[in-house]
Amino acid sequence: MDIHTFDAATHDILAILPEYDMPLARLRAILQAGQIPTVTVIGKYNHGKSRLLNELIGNDIFSVADKRETVNLSEHLQHNIRWLDAPGLDADVAAIDDQYAQDAMWNKADIRLMIHSVREGEFDPFELQLFQQFEQDTEQTQRQSILVLTQIDQIPDQTVLAHIIDSIQKQASAATILPVSATRHRQGIENSKQLLVQRSGIPELQQKLSNMIDKVPTVRQFEKSKIFADLNKQLSQQLETTETNIQQLNNTLQQQRQAFEQDLNQILDKVRQDLQPILHISGLDDSLEPDSFANMYKLTAGKRDRNRIQVAYSRACIEINSHLVRYGVVGLPDTQKSNVRSLDTVMVAVLGISVKLRKDLKLIFEDESGRERLRREFAHYFELSTDRMHLKQQLQDLQQQLQRIMQAQQASKTLEQTS
Ligand SMILES: Nc1nc2c(ncn2[C@@H]2O[C@H](COP(=O)(O)OP(=O)(O)O)[C@@H](O)[C@H]2O)c(=O)[nH]1
Ligand SMILES: [Mg+2]
Structure with a gap:
């Protein structure tokens, strides 16, 4: 093996186990000594x-x-x-x-x-x-x-x-x-x-030296075997630990997502339940009664009904928002931010700021397609939330670490075969 190949392999191992600089330097010296x-x-x-x-x-x-x-x-x-x-x-x-x-x-x-x-x-x-x-x-x-x-x-x-x-x-x-x-x-x-x-005393020393020199090939063989045995053990342990950590992090990510979805479903069910009296009325839908110039300053049945709808809508939003807050899904990701800070929330992005018509309320909170959209969009923002992104970054780092360990194992194998 040429020394460049050796050094490249060494580099891969030291990236994982910097404490092996001494043993690897010794291996290098043995290799160079011929x-x-x-x-x-x-x-x-x-x-x-x-x-x-x-x-x-x-x-x-x-x-x-x-x-x-x-x-x-x-x-x-x-x-x-x-x-x-x-x-x-x-x-x-x-x-x-x-x-x-x-x-x-x-x-x-x-x-x-x-x-x-x-x-x-x-x-x-x-x-x-x-x-x-x-x-x-x-x-x-x-x-x-x-x-x-x-x-x-x-x-x-x-x-x-x-x-x-x-x-x-x-x-x-x-x-x-x-x-x-x-x-x-x-x-x-x-x-x-x-x-x-x-x-x-020099002849005695020479005799002694000559005996020691005879043993050098055997000793070197022992040194090499020991270095590789230790090295491979360390790398296997690192690999195992990293795999365990990846597994755990994956589990955490999955559990968090499940919990988020389950809780959201419960909230959406509750919201739908709470909205029933206002969604389903008997008789006329007052909210459809248009405003006119003449009753601009009057509290008409239409206005009162639309107010009730807006209040019910706000209540639903508050319920959902408390769920989002609990999971840290609050602010928008940076790329989606406007310059109006009060509007830069996930709630506003998904639900807007006002609903006045019964059919809209129904569309959003009662129809399956509406509920499905809420689940999808909130899950989307959940995945983009800070803590979640942080965990996913950690996972990515661990996966890279795993790659590097496997690379180091490969490097160790290369060294071992040619040393
Ligand atoms: N008398 C005596 N002087 C010695 C002996 N070995 C070395 N010296 C002297 O000790 C000094 C240092 O020796 P050197 O081999 O240069 O030491 P080093 O610095 O350890 O390499 C020199 O003046 C040598 O001549 C020895 O066996 N007997
Ligand atoms: Mg000297």
Whole structure:
């Protein structure tokens, strides 16, 4: 798999599980490393990291100095192993250096050599914490680390040296500790003094390293399986949760709609019931009696009847409106608003503002077609009401989330098949 495909897949997964940036960066490093194992030295400035690497490689590749030297990651390929010299880790380390160091120890390293100079005595709190993080990581990923105590030649008194190693061993509990001296090793090599070479601890470290390197393919396999197992589990859980949420929201939406319709029906039935005395009269329909110029200021039977009709109409409207208010169906959607605020209500939009004739009242509230229109139009505005729109937006968001999770699952599958 090429790195672009990898990064695209990673992007899809991180959209759902941002906390997987570290494991995915590790996967990426494994992919990029190919068959070659990576050994990284980690520790504070001037503890002898670069010099130790040179001894292990048998070549003065990495620059050795008494001041802060390694400002970024330098790597060297030798004996089919990638050797990484990370910047010194100190509390006041520059951000960019630290980033390199983090990348080296958490992403790139198959094997971590934690370096500590016996000249400094025990671990300081910072080193101790780092060491414990490695231990924890090893427990989870099986990635291998080893603790190398450097510059043992600097403590000539064997009792003192033994004491220092002992107290570090206490801090590091069960960890394997390898004490070494780079200078001793170099002297031994240059002067062909086999005993000095042996006493440098470097051959033992090399032996140990070689065993660890043999295990790298198995460990990587374990790391990958674990990452994918965790990842797929997380994604399945997310998928399940999102599906449940969608289901629940759908139910809520459906229940709300049903409740709205049922209540509206009840109200419409009641309104029709209440209107019966005024809809069905015996004798003349006074409301049809026209107004004339002559009785403009008189209260005629026609006017009185039309008033009664208007009042009955208003009452019906009030009943229906209280139902709408209960369901939050009040204002018109923005696109339908006029500039007369008092008229921008669902009631006015559906029912108008006045009814004076008996036949209109009947048409609106009694005839089945009228009632059907009311149901249809109120349902229409119900769907456009703020709360309802909000819920539907939520549903849409969840459905998109579901798509993204499925995309992440697909991405994970792609990665898994090709990693
Ligand atoms: N005596 C002695 N000095 C060492 C040893 N290893 C490193 N040094 C010196 O310690 C200083 C820091 O070494 P270096 O490898 O640059 O440390 P780094 O900053 O951890 O990479 C240099 O002066 C090295 O020559 C050792 O085993 N014995
Ligand atoms: Mg260095």
